[in-house]
Amino acid sequence: MESPLLDREAAPLQGAEGAPDAWLTFDDAVAEGLRDLHPGSEIIVLTWLDQARRGVLSVHPRGNPMNREQGVFSTRSPDRPNPVGLHRVSILAIDANRIRVRDLEAINGTPILDVKPILYPCER
């Protein structure tokens, strides 16, 4: 993905907290799988948060030391053993193998693992 967010410090903690729009670019080899996506739809994007620290098992949620430390599986911390990012975003535009999406908090160059449709109207 391509985003104006260039490092972790610049990234909001959640997409709805001021994240910018981003481009998702797919390999030609999987482009056929994109053919039924349309602007206006909401999708779930799964990413591999490749700058995460995979040895972290407990964190202060939102990086705030005032929050009680918790096991990472009770948080959305990017630092966790398998740092898969889960993002619900809206499609703004589609240009061949590229999809423009709104409010994605992952940083520039984050690999995309998968795209899924929303099955339930309010899911995230």
Add this chain to the structure above:
Amino acid sequence: MESPLLDREAAPLQGAEGAPDAWLTFDDAVAEGLRDLHPGSEIIVLTWLDQARRGVLSVHPRGNPMNREQGVFSTRSPDRPNPVGLHRVSILAIDANRIRVRDLEAINGTPILDVKPILYPCER
């Protein structure tokens, strides 16, 4: 994970469609990350659907030839380039490194990638 579902043919298409309860078993090395999970909570479980066919880019949704063929990124087909399963489940019980969950449609032995909390009441 341990489930009575032993093969793909036996598995329902979605957890809410009659899937059985299952045990999630974690390595000792990551057990600390589980410490704030509790029975009664709902969680998102991400799995690696290791029996999926990764070369599939179009499917008839729900395996029904009457449904128009669609690109896999518009479906929840397990067959897709990176077969990550996304499951919203309730925790029934916790026994050290094992978590019992309700209604999980993945089959016995499916590797668990990650566990995340629900951030929004109706997300899935």
